[in-house]
Amino acid sequence: MTYNNNLLIAVDFDGTIVEDAYPKIGKPTIFAFETLKKLQSEGYRLILWTYRSGARLDEAVAFCKKNGIEFYAINNSYPEEIYDPKDSRKIHADLFIDDRNIGGFIGWTAVYKQIFNSEPPEKKKKGFFSFFK
Numbered sequence: 001m002t003y004n005n006n007l008l009i010a011v012d013f014d015g016t017i018v019e020d021a022y023p024k025i026g027k028p029t030i031f032a033f034e035t036l037k038k039l040q041s042e043g044y045r046l047i048l049w050t051y052r053s054g055a056r057l058d059e060a061v062a063f064c065k066k067n068g069i070e071f072y073a074i075n076n077s078y079p080e081e082i083y084d085p086k087d088s089r090k091i092h093a094d095l096f097i098d099d100r101n102i103g104g105f106i107g108w109t110a111v112y113k114q115i116f117n118s119e120p121p122e123k124k125k126k127g128f129f130s131f132f133k
Contacts, residue, residue: 007094010049013060015099031108033067045072
């Protein structure tokens, strides 16, 4: 069973979609674009979530577009969001795919398997005592 396809998935660029070669653009990581295309075809909304900005960000967006991926939003929670530097840069997403996770990037094959071959995660309870369960 797959997750609810209305989920927002934030995806890092350097070290995740492509090999880390910042400020240059590295080679695509194996199965990155295939997996991202599959996610989009299933209705998942992808957010490019990256440290890049300005011309470097434009290069990354163009590279992804050239490889068949256009994002729902870029470094924002939704397309219409206007970034105010006084605000937190933490965005809203249901899943984050990033090479900076504890343990590092698990690879696109594992990402694919976790999303398409497993049950959806339980909604976390909110509040102080929710982590004592």
